[in-house]
Amino acid sequence: MQSQWKKSFAFIFGGQIFSILTSFMVQFSIIWHLTETTGSAAVLMIAGLAGFLPQAVLGPFIGVWLDRWNRKLTMIVADSVIALSSLLLGAYYLWGEPSLWVVYAILLIRSTASSFHAPAFQAAIPLIAPGEQLTRVAGWHQLVFSSSSVLGPALGIAVYSATSLGTVLLLDVAGALIANLMLLFVRIEQPKPEAVQTPSFRKEFKLGWASFVAAKPIVFLSIAMAVFSVVFMPLAMLFPLMTLSHFGRGGYSASVIEAVFGIGMILGGALLSAFASKWKDTTYMSISLIVIGLTCVGSGAVGNEAFIAFAVLSFFMGAAAPLFNGPYMAMIQKSFEPEKLGRVLSIVTSIGLLSSPIGLALAGPVVDRFGVQTWFFWSGIVVVLIGVLIYAKFYRSGEQA
Structure with a gap:
């Protein structure tokens, strides 16, 4: 039994690394293409909204369906839709430059499919791994995610520069197909459904809430995460703009920043996997936010000749990220019964995603008027304060988490 669940995760993560890797290639290539061709923070923020909004709007309701449906099949269908959208956009780029609205529409479709895939994947994890191993598995997931985030931008910019964005998108199709193929070899037991007289979407949603x-x-923690999302999520879209507008560097330098951030995430994920049981989950989370906040402040303060300093700060920012994401998800997985977990995960995910468009809507005008460094600096101040607040809540009050 001990080896069986590890074997299952080897198949899952073995396939997911291809899908996540090619998704990072696509994500970075699209952001860089829009940055290079438009140079507009507003365009980047609209693209970010297209990528976040469907997940935010649909998220609270998807959990009800996830707790009814087969989670493995849901993941396969969702990944297939993402692959089809990449195929469609890839064809557009191979035949010519599509309008921005076509790009936004494809991003909406990908986001809609992701809103089913991500919570289905997280809700399936407790059905495979023992409860005491969930934080460790979260560390493994962060390692897969982080490794892909290192290679993805570098490979994406290399393929993009040598061929076209269309070729990068077609590789994403192959990644999704490999992930689905590996998932077919994994057995995931469905949780026993709750005893209800007749299925009722409204009653099941209310029970999850x-x-x-x-x-x-x-x-x-979800409220704290929502505030964090408002100020921090726009940075995912702004890193390439920081490299281009503040430091005056090109695509390869932008991919270097993505790579060092990802290398930091690998280190953070490895530390979390190795020392998962040493501290409480909230200890890791508060440390993570304080480090992320300080590195954002530093990034906002460096001069335009200090690109190496920015790279170092990005490394430590990346190293801190898994110490928040992994323990936060593990706490949720340990706190709820499997038959309700899909609904709870979709609610929690939506809280963060509903907050992200607020940040994106604010960041576009602020960055266009005051510069990208302004957002880095003040978002860092807010993130540090959130980390201190979590420390005060769970340690000084003696609450267990």
């Missing part, structure tokens, strides 16, 4: 609000520590 009631379960969520009853877990006070999770509610508090």
Whole structure:
């Protein structure tokens, strides 16, 4: 039994690394293409909204369906839709330059499919791994994610520069197909459905919401995560613009920043996997936010000749990220029964995603008027304060988490 669940995750992560890798290649290539061709923060923020908004709007309701549907099949269908959207956009770029609205529409489709895939994947993890291993598995997931984030931008810019964005998108199709093929070899037991007289979307949604609000520590952390998302999520779109506008460098330098950020994430994920049981989950989370905040402040303060300093700060920012994401997800997985987990995960995910468009809407005008460094600096101040608040809540009050 001990080796069986590890074997299952070897198949899952073995396939997912191809899908996540090619997704990073596509994500970076599209952002860089829009940055290079438009130079507009507003365009980048609209692209970000197209990528986040469907997940934010659909998220609270998707959980009800996820707890009814086969989670493995949901992941396969969602990945297939993402692959089809990449194929469509790739064909557009191979035949000519599509309008921005076509790009936004494809991003909306990919986001809609992702809104089913991500919570289905997270809700399936407790059905395979023992409860005491969930934080460690979260560390493995962060390692896969981080490794892909290192290679993805570098490979993406190399393929983009040598061929076209269309070729990068077609590689994403291959990555999704490999992930689905590997998933076919994994057996995922469905949780026993709740005893209800007749299926009722409204009642099942209310039960999921009631379960969520009853877990006070999770509610508090989700609110903190929402504020964090408002100020930090726009940075994912702004890193290439920082490289281009502030430092005056090109695509390869932008991919270097993505790579060092990802290398930091690999280190952070490895540390989390190795020392998962040493501290409480909230210890890792508060440390993560304080480090992320300080590195954002530093990035906002460096001069335009200090590209190496920016790269070093990006490394430590990346190293801190898994120490928040992994423990936060593990806390949620440990706090709720498997038959309700899909609904709770979709609610939690939506809280963060609904916050992200607010940040994106604010960041575009602010960056266009005051410069990209302004957002880095002040978002860092806010993130540090959130980390201190989590410390005060869970350590000085003696609450367990």
